[in-house]
Every structure is written in structure tokens, then in C-alpha cells.
Amino acid sequence: MLPNCFEWAWDAGHFLFFGGMWYTIIILSLGMTWCIFKTIMDTVSGKGGDHH
Amino acid sequence: MSELEEKTENGSTDSLEMGVSEEQKAEGDSGIGAGVLFFIAAFAVCFLSGWLLFPNLLYSKKEQPFNFNHALHVEEMGGCDSCHYFREDGSFAGVPKLAQCVDCHAEVMGDTEDEAVFVAEYVEKEKEVPWLIYSEQPDCVFFSHSAHVVGAQMDCVSCHGHIGESTTMKPYEENRITGYSRDIWGKNIWGFKKNSWDRMKMDDCAECHEKETGSKGACFQCHK
Amino acid sequence: MKVDRRSFLGLGLGAAAGVAVTPATWKLMDDSSIWTQNWPWTPVPPDGEVTFEDTVCTLCSGNCGISVRKINGRPVKIEGTTGHPVNDGGVCLHGISALQYLYDPSRVKSPMIKTDDTWKEVSWEKALAHAAEALGNIRKADNANAIACITDNDKGTVSGLFKRLTTVLGSNNYYTMDTMEKAWATTIDAVNGVKAHVGFDLKNSDLILSFGSGFIEGWGAPVYNFQVNARRKTHGIKLIQVEPRLSNTAAAADKWVPAKPGTEADLALAICGVLITKGLYNKKAIQADDPSFKAFAKMAQEKYSPARTARTTGIDVASIQNLAMAFADAEKPVAIAGRGKGDSAGSTREFAAVYALNCLAGNINAPGGFWLMDKDPAEVWPSIEMDAMATQGFARAKFVETDTVDSLMAKVTASAKSPVEALLVYNANPCYSLKNAKAVTEAVKKIPFVISFSSYMDETTQLADVVLPSHMFLERREDVSLTGPVPLDITALTRPMVSPLFDTRHPGDSVLSLAAAMEGSVAASFPWESYDACLEAVKAPVWKALSEKGSVVKEPVSLVKKIERMDFSLLLNDTAVVAAEGDEATYPLVLMPVDNIRLTGEIAASPFAVKTVSDKVLKGTDSFIEINPETADQLRLSQGDEVTLTTPVGSAIVKVNLFDGIMPGVLAMAHGLGHTMAENPYVGGKGVNVNALVGPVMDAISGLDAAWGIRAKISRV
């Protein structure tokens, strides 16, 4: 998972596999941070108050 | 579901909602304060206990049966290999047995209190001294001294540190959960180490093997 | 400030965030998995200096040389001693698992006395006093001859001590268990009138004609034979196996001759007949004009002509001719007999027939042939002192003329009150290994006082009144003389590999201390203060070599040259024919006990050995019987069915195992299961003891047990 794992080797297998994994994790975490950041912005600006 | 039912059903819930929101508004400001305060307090307590209390709890300190003065013996007997020697089949004798010590210590030598304890409790009773070995690796590890000392011409200090110059034995710290000695698992809980003998985990061996032989080596090289 | 829901939420989140930032969680996760790598209940064997020490394994008559690997004096592995004349580095599976016998859970840990059916651990003094008192009362009642003693064989100093004790107590009832070596000795005595120890020089032979012997299944010295078998391809040694079932030996043999069970002797005599008619026998060895030979020749050619023998053995005439021609053409042929491992004696007629075959081939005392060895035990025993009770008892007649425990037990069963009032048992387990084991167990129960010297709580010891537990062979220094049919004369010395684990004694010391407890002339006849002293004194002639080198190998082996007569008259009449007990009508099938290298006869097998046993021989606690698929179809049985196996002697519930290699109409069952040892769950209570289903058949000539099987029937459960 991380370069300080015992099994870590800078070879094709690790690049593809963990490259894909970290790429996916980054997308998910970016997506979530964007959502939360936007939510904070909306809540502070008092947007969500009305109950539709 | 008829109109009526729906209205009453809505009606009842609305009132409930109304009630809830009023409360929130009433103590709006202080409520947040209490929450945050508790947050910080809990955070601080856990943070400090995690960093300070936990390491001490995790490691138990044990004293050696009696003190052993390495410096004195090195001076008297010569290098490490006078007591820690290789057998002719290549295996390593490790910590000397009572039989070796008795060659000189048949009766009390010198006036230290530890000498008295050693002769009384162990030499006379012919009981092996239950030394707590700082650099004892777990059962799954096969470490070949001959490969390192003879094969790679390494000196003892790089793995055992300056124990040869010590006059007193430091307390033996053992991880309560795993049973590993602190010399194996490392002083610094975060894993930084100044000199090579501060920690002797798998990664440390692998690091040196990588440097010297170009690869971490196959599993069975160090496992049994 | 009001504590409400939100503050609790804050508290929780704060704590979680706090802990997450410290190394605690990750450390605990890491340490918990390392904890699973070092569970306190997973043993950590201490390391140390590796040393090797040699000794001799005494689990069977092969006496292989073994070297024990020790770590700081703690034995961890048994390996073969390279260069040892018998086994040269190889060891059988039982020898390798000897350490499991050392730490066997059914070891007797201290002397015990049984009072109204419950064992009580006592001190050595108390146990010896109790035994001495009982023996003393019998002697005082002027019935000294009622004391009997059973040991495995009469070789070596410890058996000598037991024999001496029995004699000095005033009884001539000293018996040894039946083995193939005893049957051969009586045959040679009957035919040649000489006392000799039989040996087969198989390594130098070029044709081995085996009549039912488990040549590579534990017969004689098992590892010696394995190595002979391994040389067959390179040294051109042919092996022909005569057996109704495809055993491991038959499968490895160059030719398997599936003769009907119990007809091996007929086939041997038929081959003799063919050799004689074709004049292909060694004329020098046999005086053709000798009247007894002429009678034997006439009988062999007529009574056992190939045509008639074909009917009795089921082997066609051509095959019999070929066998004879093969035996004649071979330069150094040898014929061997002794069923399976040779644990039980066997019929003298069969041994005589095979011996006749060897005589015709003229290979007696020849390289690669049949050796009559003269083994001088090199023991020096001081004289004994007999008091009045002893001399009077000793004068009385022995309970059973022939030296066989079967007849002794039969005599005890027959008489209302047991003639034997006290029984000493050492290195033998009659209640398990004698045929018709249940009857033997009842007989031993009738004996008022039984003293067992066993190291294990085996079937016989469970019935004893006093147990004087012996060291296990890895804890003893003792002389061992090679008894197996191997062309070697070796006396070896076993060395203690570990200091005794329990409150046990060397059996020699037990005899000495028992004699001392009896005081009087009995004590006087044992002038040594310990067994080690006795060993040194008795083996004085060879002690120096024995103690230094660990073994004395007599090179060359001294052979019995002077043979008075070659008289095969015992084969002329049919009295010695051994048939299977039970009538054919009620018992249509024949049950044969089969010796399996992976199981042991005398003592129970080790947990490792039982683990190697196939699940077609033992499954859970059920034994299997091998049956030919044809016979199984006739009885509408399929693999794994549960059936009741009934023989004239007993019955048991077993499972069916279809095996093409067994002759239709014949059943086979492994020997060595059915031990009843509660403390040892690894072997106790597993399977059926085949000895409980097969009855003894007394041999007309030797009186030993010559049973090779029994008639049986099976019915669905």
C-alpha cells in the first residue's frame, strides 16, 4: 500500500495496481471533500434552512 | 389513505417539529460551546494519553537477575568472542552457560554485591542464570551469526550497540502484548532511529540486506 | 452550561479524533496480530548445542543402530547410524517415533498396587514388600512351583535375571513368547538334532523364494531386508512371494504365486518333489542312499506330485514346474518361511518343508544361503543358592512341557483353580498378542497375583496386582543380543539418552531389589548391588569392547558345522498339518491376520505410526477387512459397509474394504489394532484386535501356536 511496506517494489505490477488504487481513493476523497466543503459553504450562508 | 387522516397525521408531526426547533434556537449559542468544549477536552485527554501514557503501559520493565559488568569482563577476557563464540558446526553459542562462568567464578571473585548473589544463588545451586536477552528475536526468526560475523565481516556493535562498554545492565523492557524486547521493537514509538542498533525489526534487516546484497532476500533466509 | 445531546457528541468525536492521531490504534492493531504469532500456548522449543549419541533400538528383533540428535541434552530426533551392520543409516517408522514412546501418555509413572480394582501409586519399598510378601506366602505354602514368569525371549542379561529369579524362587515355569526364531530352532532340532540360531544370508543370494514372509513388511530385521530389497535391481536378486494376498512384498516381488492360504508347505514339498525327480539337487549335500531321504523323496514325488498339489494350492502344474526350475537354476537360491512379521511361531511342518528345499539346494551354511549359527551369549553367571522350598518346588514337573505361553494359558483356563498362583510378566503382553486374546485375558484374571514390569499400562498390566514400572529403552544401559534371522552375531549396548522421566527403575534393578526384599537364599543368589554391576560382571568376557565401542560384532559368524542327521521323517505323516479352525459349512470364508509394517504387534503403535495407517485399514474406531470384490458381490456388500465378522472364537463389527489383490473367499484384517489403553487416546480404543477373532492351533511337533488363520462368516449388521 505504501512505499514503506515490506513488499513494496517500484515495478510495473505495483505501479498499475497501487496507481489505480490511489487514483480511485483520490477521486473518492476529492469528491467527498468537495461535497463537505460545499455543504459548509451552503449551511453557513443559511441556504438549507427552508424545508421543501 | 383519506385526506383527513393525512392532515391529522401531518398536523401532529408539525407541532412536534415546531417544538423541537424552538428549543434549538433558545440555547443556540451556549449549546455549541458545550459541544466544542467537550470535544477539545476529550481530544486533549486522548492525545496525551496516547502519546505518553500508552507507551509506558505497553512496555513492562524487568530487572536482570543481577547486574553484569560487561566492561570489566571485556577488559579481563578480551573481545566479545571469548564468551560469545561459534561452535564448530557454525551455530552460535549466544549467552554463555553457567558451565563457562564457573571456570573462573567457582567461588566469589571481587566484593560486589552482585557477585555474591551470582555465586550464592546460581553457582552453588548449579542453576542456570535466567538472563533476559535484549536482542532475542521471536521464534519465527532464524538469524545466522556466522553469515553476518564471518560471512559479511560485520562487527557486533552495529546490531548490539555498545553493550560491551556498559558496566550496568539496563532494565529489560518487554512488550506486554507481543512479548518482544524493546531493543527489537524500537525505542521511539514513531519509528525514527538514530543508530542501527536502536531497532532490529524485519524492515531494518531488509534495509541492510537491500544495501549490501541488492535484495531483501528470500523468506526462508531469515525465517524458520 | 447544560450538558445535552450535542456535548455528548462532542465528547465522542473529540475522543475519537484524539485517539486517531496517536499511534495507539495502529500499534494495537499491529501488536494484536503479532500476539497471534506468539500465542502463549504455542510452544517455543529452546535452542542449544546439537550433539548426537548412538544407541540401539529394541522395539523389535532387528535391533537397528540409531543415533539420537539432542539439543542441550534434550533428545529431539531419532536417526539411523550410518555404517551399522544391520541398518546402515536406515530406520523404520517405529524407531523414528521412539521419542513418542518416551513421553507416551500411557507410561506407568510410579510403582502401583491394585486394591479392590483401583490403582494406588505407592513407593518402591511398599510395592516390593507387597510383592515379596505374596511370593513368600506361596513359597511357604510349599507351592514354589506355582510361580510362573513370562518374558519376550531368553537372550540378554535382564531375561537371564528373570530366569534366575524364577529358578531361585523354586519354579521351573519360565516361559518365553512364541516367535519365528523359536519355531526355526525346534525345526532344526527335530531335523538335524542340533541347537542352532537360524540366519538367512539374503544380501548375497540371487533368488529369494518366500513362503508368506513379510520380507519388506517387518519380517526378521526389517531395515536389513529393506536394504536387500533396494539392491535387487543392481545385484540381480530375484524375489518370488507365495501368498494368497497381494501384500507389499508380493507387489514388489518379481513373481507373485497366489497359493491358497495354509498350503505353502504343500507347494514347498511339491517343488522338492520336482527337484528330486529331475535330479536337480545338490548331490554332495545329500546322501542319496540315506533311508530317511529315500522315504522323504518317495513321499515328495508321489504325495505332493505337481498334479495333486495343483489341486490343493490352486497353482497350476506348469507354474510349479517353473518355480522348481527357477530355484534349481539360481546359483545361490534361498527359501524363507515365517508368516508376516514372524511375531507368532508357525507350523513346524511348513518350516521343515522350506528347510528341506534349502537342503536340496545345498545352501546350508553357504554364502547367500541358510546359516545355522552358533551364538555363544558370552555370559558368566555366578552359581545360585537354592533353599529347601526352592529345591523342592524346582523338582516338580513344569506345567507345560513345551516352552509356550499359549498352552500355559490353556491349562489355566481348563483348571477350576489356577495352577499358577503368581505370574511375573516382563516385556510381553500376552493378553493382547496371544491368539484368542479374550480367553487369555480371562485366564490371567484367574491368576491370583500378577506382577507386571511393563513401562506402559498395556492390556496385561491393567490386570496386574503390582506394577514395578521399568525404564523405557532410551533410559536404559543394557546389553542386547541380535535375535533376528540375520547372518550377523552382534551384542550391542543401549545407552541412556535421557535421565529417567518418572519414578521407574531398570528392570534388572527391579529384579535385584525384589530378590533383596525376599531375603534368604533368594537375595544371596543376586550378589550385585546394582544392575550396572551385574551387567559388567556377567558380560565380563566382552565388557571392555562393549562399553567402549557400544557393540561387539563377531566376524566371521561361527556356524554349526557338525550336523548329526538329516531326518525329514516328521514330514512323512499328516499329523503336523495345520488347518484353519471351524467347519466349512457354517464358516464359508477364511480370515487371515495380516502384518502391516505401519503397525506394531507387541506394544501399541506410536501416534505418528497410527497417523500413517491408511483410512482403508482404520477409520475413526472401525477396523476394515479386505475382501475381493467378487466375494463382496456374492454377499451384496459394497465399499465401507458395516458387517458382523464371526469366527468360532469371537465376533466383531468391522467395515468392508474391496481389494482386488486378495484371493476370493479369503478375508484379511490388519494385526496391531484394538488396543484398550484409556490413557493413550492416540491408539487406545481404535479398531479390533484380530487376535480376539483367531484361536491358537497347537503345532503337533513343537507345541507352539501355529495358527495362520481361521474360518469365518460375515453378515450385514
Place this chain on the structure above:
Amino acid sequence: MDSALIPKGANRCPFPVFATGIAVVGVVLLWGVYAMGLCWIKGLNQTNMNDYYGFALWIWADLAVIAIGGGAFFTGLLKYVLGIDELKNIINLAVVIGFICYSSALLILAIDIGQPLRGWFIFWHANVHSMLTEVAFCLSLYFSVLTIEFIPLILENRQVDKVPFFHNLSHNMHTAMAVFAATGAFLSCFHQGSLGGVAGVLYGRPFAFREGLLIWPWTFFLFTWSAAAYGPCFTLLVAKMVEGITRKKLIKDNVIHLLAKISGWMITTYIVAKIIDTIYWIAVTAPSLGFSVMDFYTDNAFYGIWILFAEIVLGGIVPAVILITKKYRENSKMLLLAIILGVLGVCLNRWVMVLQVMAVPVMSFDTWALYIPSWQEVATTILPVAYGIILLALAYRYLPMFPQEKELSTEK
């Protein structure tokens, strides 16, 4: 009693009735938890598994539950990525089912391994060449995606929605859902495939081995395709069951038939690929390793050629035909039959790809090995089913899963 939590305008059974239902299923859950405890504390000797059957009921349950949980990623893919907006009425149910299936799969894996405390070694000391590593990574990542997809649904609960922060959060997450769904689909394609790869790479087992493309055996693509094909069947099946139990119409027929049609075409294409693969396997792969096809289906007590017929014809061709012809698809009985056969078909395929692989002897002197699960194994397999029912019931009661529910209830 809990009416404040029930979505606006939806009516649910009275709380006591709901509570007893949960209690009953809860007892089954506790029985499963007891068996799980036994397996963890006493070890895996509690099962009837042995050295021939290292993989057994649990791994089958694991594979089957992931296969039928494929509805979540496929429906998500259709709605968010391919823009078939009509599926928004069923996507919530699909996500809940997906969440239940994946959490069950992770739970089963946690019970199945011999040293649960060392489970994280699969992440830390990962062997990138092993299919099981790939399964573990993508399974847990996709589970996080499913959690992300599930959170907005939870936030729409009436009481939670009141808190403005949560209200905004669920709204924002809806807007970003397409990204998550796409990542989820990418992850799912991988790990569904690698579950197929688990059996396909075993070149020591001629029954399971398949050649393939680069490092992926054909079973890799077949498993993804079959999960995507049969997943929606299971979602429809659960929808039908929920409607049956609650005796309410929750999803409009056009949505059901749309999803059924897509699933039908997926099954058709899958079964064609499966037939081709089977023929290639029978004609080329197995014979090259010395096995004729009947060696895999004869002289044992259970596995006969019937299992191949059942998997391909009954579990594949029949549901495909029903689902792609409009007349049959519209007939609710035929639809139900098709989706049941579909789900059973995929479960049978997973059974064959796990258990028959272990049963078939490879060495000529080896024998067939048959195995019957122990009660602990059965209990721990039923545990996720019970847990799933409870979670679904809670979601149905307190979360607005079916947008068309109010509309359909007023129509009646």
C-alpha cells in the same frame, strides 16, 4: 410511536408489528452471531471444511452475494453515467441491496480466514499478482463507494433532514453522485472480474482453468458480465418481495420493465459468451490437460452433466428469452419466473466455480471429495441474510427509498 421518523406521506405498519418482525429475524441473526463467535474463538474446526475443501460454503456465499449485489453498480452505471434517468426510482433500493451484499461479503471473509486479527496483512503485504488481493482492495473500496451512495439516502430521513448541514450535504452528494457511481462501476468491474479470476487462474485445476487476455482469464470478464446481468434480476426480485410483504405498489411498471429489458439483453449476451467459453474449454483447454469433459461430471455422487445444463439453459437461456421478449416480460408471472431463475443461475455458476473445482480429482490416483457444511457454516451464511432483512426493513420504514410510493399510493 416512531411516526416522527417515518417519511412524510408514507404509512407504515404500527411499530409493535414492526418490532416483532425485527425480533424474529433478530433471533436468526443472534444464532448466526453465536456461530460466528464459535468460529472465531474455537477456530475453523467448527466447520466441515478440510484440506481438500479449503474453499467451501462461505466462499460460495461470498461470491454469490457479490454477484447478486452487482445490481447496485450496474444500475448506478445506467442511471448516473449512461443517463437513463428513469431508473432513479429504483436506484435507492439497488444501493441498499448493494450495501447489504457487500457488507455481508466482508463479514463472511472476516469469519472465513483462519487468523482474522492478521486480516489487514492482505493490504499491507499485498501480493499484486494475486487475484484475491485485487478482490480485497476493490471490494473494500467499492464498499466505501456504496457507503457514500447510501449516506444521502440516510440523510433524507425526516428528522435528519431538518438539520440544515445534513440537508445540504445530501443535496451536494446527489450532485456529485455521478462521479462516485462511475468510480464504483470501474471498481466493480475489476473486483467482480477478479472474483472470477480467483477460479480462472488456477492452472493447477483443469476444471477451473481458462486461458484469457493478458493476465485476466476469460472467467474474469464472464463474472463481471454475469454480475452486471443478474444483479438487476436480484434487485427486481427484492423489489417484488418488498411489494409483496408491504402489499403496496412501490415502483412503477415501466421502470421495472425497463430494468428487466436491459437485464435481459445483458443475460443474452452473457450466456452467448458463456456458451462459447464452455465449448472452448471442453474442446481445447481441458483436453490439452488430459481431461475429457465427462471426467468432470461422472463417477461421483453429486456433480453430473445436469449441473452444466441447469446453469446454462435454465439459469441463462430461459430467463434471457423471457426478459428480451416484450410479451413475456410484461406478464408479471413470467417476469418473476425469469428473475428467480436468473438469480439461481448465477448462484449455481458461483457454486460450480468454487465447490466443484475443489471436488474434481486432478491426480489420476486421487478421488472425488464431497462435503456437507456444518451447522456453524449454515448459521453464519444465514446471518447476513437476516442482517440484510433487518437493514432493508429499517431503510424501508425510515428512509424515503421509493420516490414513486406517494404517487402510487394516491392512484389506488
Place this chain on the structure above:
Amino acid sequence: MTQQNHGNAHKFGMVIDLDKCTGCGSCMVACMSENNVPFKEDESNKKDSITWMRVYKLTNGKSFPDTDVCYLPRPCMHCGGKGDHGHSPCVSVCPATATDYDYGTGIVSQIYTRCFGCRYCMGACPYHARFFNWWDPKWPEGMEEYLSPDVSPRMRGVVEKCSFCFHRYQAAKDKAYLEERDTVAEEEYQTACTQACPSGAITFGDLNNPDHAVHQLVNPDPHHCGRPRNPKAFRLLERLETNPKVYYISEREWVRKAGDNYLDGEWEKAKMKKTKGHE
């Protein structure tokens, strides 16, 4: 030793002469005693009985009296995998690299502290040479004294297998290092089963080293991943390309045929081709 220095790497292997093997089981017990293999009270369920070396009983399937039996001892094959690149069936599937192929010796290692018991390797191995500790090993009271320190006793929940007695190679290397030799002689590294076999049916050594007996007995073909060129020798399941390191020798044709799977008539066709070829 990485994959690069394939050149001077050893390739330890075993040759078992099935005509000398008597099925006595010494190899099984020697292996269990040497490697602290545990034993249960009932070991008759051969599907969960841990026997690193197991002796199979083969029959030629003919009826009485043409039946023939042959015993086949089966240790771990230490497969080299397709093309001998070290992707053995089990090594290529282990998710946590608890089992690994050592290019320097050709031995498949099994690390009991890394294995978390997913048992995938057991499914991958066609030879059933891998065993799971369903139970925590337990020795009768006092018997733990006979455990060897060279092989760490296992705990429940992990897979174990034959290691070609690798601890004996470690000990031999220890001695070699002390005596400043960098190679280990043939007789210095012998497995416990080889040493214990009373019939000398098992030979062990370095297949890459022409002076070693295993190489001479089998004459492995370097261009076909060590396929035996001696016609009487065969490997188990050759066609699966697992490239095992254990070779078997037998004069009996039915035994050689039992080593692999053949379609109807394939064996006869192959035999004709061979006789026409170079015999």
C-alpha cells in the same frame, strides 16, 4: 537472491525410485518428527490429516491375480511454475506473500507468521501438498520436550507445507560460512525423509549441479524447465506445466502412466512416438 542471478542459483530437487519404495512410512514419520508436525487423537480422516510427506497407495486396477500395487511418496513439489519463473500455482495466488519462490534454491517457502489462513493456496495446489491447522496443535503432557528448535511450531489458522527441510540448508550454510566456503556439499544438505528412507529410494540434491546424483539420475532438460530425459523418470501432472522438482522413476509402465492424465489412446500414441523417436 533476485531473479537476475538465475545463473549460479541452485535448484534443489528429489528423485524417488518407486520400485525401491516399500511403502514403509519411515519418510512420513521422519518428516513429522523433524518438523514438529502435530498429531490429533483421530487422524483417520485423511482429508484433514497434516502429512507434509504422504505415501499414496496406487493400484493398476486389474482384478485378482493380476493386481499390482505401487507406493508413491508425495512431498511438496516446490513447483517452478510455468516456464520455471517462480509463479508456482500456490505462490502466484497467495494474497499476502506468505509463500514465496526462492530463485536461489528453487524452494517454495511458507511463513507461518505472515499467513492469515485464507487457504487459497490449498485450492490452487493440485497435489494436496498444503495443510491447514484446523486445530491448535496440542502435544500430550511432557511431549513438548521433543520439539526441535529449528522449525517454529505452528498455531491454528495457518497453512503449512513441506519445506524440503530448509532449516538443514540454513545449518549447512552456517557451517559453510564459518569455514569460509560459499557452496554447500551434496551430503551436507539432505532432507529428513531422504536420510530416513531405509531403502534409499529417495535421492535429494541440486538439479542444476551435474555432479549431484539427482541430476545424473534424471538428466533434466534445461530447455524444457527440467523435464526428465531419462525415459523411466516422470513428474506428477507434467501437462499442467507446474514444473515440479520431485521426479519419480519406475520400470512399471502403469505407474508412469498414473503420473498424469491422458485421454483415451493418448498414452499409446505417445509411447509409439517415443519408441520411433530415440529409444
